Amino acid sequence: MTAIAENKPAYDGQVLDLSGKSGARAFKNTLATVLIVLAFVIAMIPLLWILITVIGKGYHLLLNADWWSQSQRGITVRRAGGGAYHAIMGTLIMSLITAVIAVPIAVLGAIYLVEYGKGTRAAKIVSFMIDILTGVPSIVAALFVYAVWITVFGFNRVGFAVSLSLVLLMLPVVLRSTEEMLKLVPDELREASYALGVPKWKTILKVVVPTAFGGIVTGVMLGLARVMGETAPLLILVGYSKNINLNPFSGFMGALPTMINQDRTELALPNAADRVWAAALTLILLVLVLNVLARLVARFSAVKSK
C-alpha cells in the first residue's frame, strides 16, 4: 500500500487544467481556421472579380434602349450602334425549344424512377445512364447531334440542332432534381389517395406532382440556366447571324455566347469590346435571374416533410 502511494506522482498543489490545449495543438487549430477561411476568400475572389469586370465594362450599353430592340445588321466591328435583340431572342428561342423537349421526358423519367421502377434492375440502369448523361461534355453532345442531324440525315446547321444537343445537357439536370422532389413527397399522401380508390396515375398527376411542383420548377430553371450559357454546341451546330432570325428550322441564328465569340478577337477596337462586355453582362443577367428565381421558388414551395 505504501509503495503504491509513494509511486504516485506527488500532487504539486496546482489545479490540473484538462480543458486547456497545449501550444502546438492550439497553434494547429488556429492555423487550420486561418487556412479554411482563406480558402473561402480565395474562392470568392474570382466571382467578385468577374462580376465587377463584366458589370463595369458592360452596363452602359445595356442602359440604351437600342440594345434590347435592335440587331447588329450591317454594323461592322469598327462602328458603334445596334443591339443584342437578335442574340437574346436566339438564346431564348433555342433554350425554350430545349425545355419543351427535355422537361416532359425528364419529369416522366423521374416519375418512372420514383413511382414505377423503384428498386428494379431497369431503374438502376436508367439511373446509371442519367449519371453518364450528366457527365457528357457539351462538345460531345454537340458532336453526336452533328453526327445524326447533319452527317446521317443531311440537314443544315440550324438553331433546332442546337436545341437537340442542349436537350442532352438539360435532361439529366431536370430529371435528377425532379426525382429528388418526388422522393420528398410523403408516402402518406399517396396512401391516402390510394385508399380513396384513386388510380395510381391520377394519384401521381393530381397529388404527387402538384406537391412537388415548386421543386420541379426550380430544377427546370436551373437546367435552363445551365444550357443558356453553353457555347460549344452553338459553334458546331449553327452559324452566327447578325440579323434577326426567329425561325429555328432555317438559316443561321444569333445567340449571346456566339455574339461574344464573334467579336472577342477584335477587343482592341472599343466599339467591338463594348459590345462583347455588354453581351456578356446580358448573358450573366439572364442566367443569374433564372438562378435567383429558382432559389426563390425553392424557398417558398419546399415540400414540408415531417
Added chain:
Amino acid sequence: MSSPDGTAPPDRPDGTATNHADPAIEDLVHENIGPTPKFGDLAEQHAEHEAAQRSTEVMTETGVEAADSTPAAPETRADADRELALGPVGHLGDRLFGGLARGSGGLVVLIVAFVGIFLLALAIPALADDKSSFLFSRVWNPGGDNPQFGIAALFYTTVISSIIAMLIAVPIAIGVALFVTYYAPKRLASPVAHAVDLLAAVPSIIYGLWGILFFAPILRPVINGLADALGWIPVFEKPPGDDVGVVFTASVVLAIMILPVVTAISREIFAQTPIAHREGALALGATKWEMIRTAVLPYGRSGVVSASMLGLGRALGETVAVLIILSVPNGNDPWNPSIFAGGETFASKIANNAAEFDSPEKTGAYIAAGLVLFVVTFLVNSAARIIVDRSAPGAKRPRRNRRASAAEGASA
C-alpha cells in the same frame, strides 16, 4: 409451405413474426381466387418482399433490428399494390401513364447508347483510313489522300490541364466546404454556399474572356517563379516567348470552374457526419481542427474523392474557356510537353476546327477524338459513381455495425 412456382424457400432459418404472415395471405388468395392471371404478380411481389427482407437482415446482421423494424413497412406496401392491381378503376390510364413513364426512362438509356453507337459508327471509317497510330501519334492532319491523325498530344494536354485544375481546386473546395459546414456563423452559411454556387452559373465563355484578359497577366509572375525553381523538369520548362495562353493558366481557370461542383458535394457529405462522432471527439478534448481531422474528414473521404472525380470529368470536357485561353502552337513548332506552353485539348481542338467538318473523312477524325473524350469522361464519371454508391451513408453504417458487433463477439 412453399409458393407454387418455387420462388420462395420452403423453410427459413429465423422465426420472426412476419415470416408466416405473407405465405398465409398468399394461401388465402390461392384458395379464394385461384390461379388468376394476376397470380404471377403476387408471387413476384412475394419473392421481392422476401428478397427485401433478407437483404435488410443481411445488412443489419444482428437480426434484432430486422425483427422489430421490417414487418410493418413492406407488408403495407405490398397490400397497397395488390389492392390497386385488383381494382378495375383506371386500368387503361395506369397502363398508358405507366407506359409513358417507362418509355421516358427507356429513352434516356437509348440516348446514351445512341451517343456511343453513332460516334463509333462515324469514327470507324475514318480510323480505318488513318495512316498513323491513332493512339500514339501526335500528328493531326486528317484531310487529303494520306490522312494522319493521332490523339497523343490532345490526350496529354487534356489530362494534364484537368489534373492540375483538380490539384488546385480540391484543397480549396474542401476548405470552403468545411467553412460552410463548421466555421461560418449559422446565418452566413447558406448565403455563402449560394455565392459559391453562383460560380457555376457564370457561363464558361465569360470565364474564358476574363481568364485570358485579366487573370493571365497576374499569373505571369507565378509562372516565371515556378519555371525558375523547377525549370529543370521538362514539364515546368518555360519555352521562350512571353505567352499568356498557356496550359497552366487554363488549368487555374478550370480549377475555378470546377470548384463549385466539388464544394457542393463535399459540403453535403461533411454535413452528414454523425453528430455522435463529432461530439465524441469534442468530448475527448479535441480542438475543432482535431474534431474535423478525426471525425469529419475520414467520414467524408470517399465523398470528397468522388466529388473530385466529378470535377475532373467536368474539367476534361470543358470547351470554350480552354479554347479562348490556350494559344494553339504553330504546326511547324516541335511538340512541347511543358505546362507553360500552349496546346490543345480534345474539346478545344474539335471546337476550333468546326469549320473543317467538310468531308466525311475529316469529320470522322474529329468524331473519333470526341469518342475518346466521351469514353474518358464516361470512365471518370463511372468511377465517381461507384465510389459514391459504395460509400453512401446508408451503406456505411451497417458495415461499421458489423465491425462493432464482431468486436463485441470477440470480447464476449
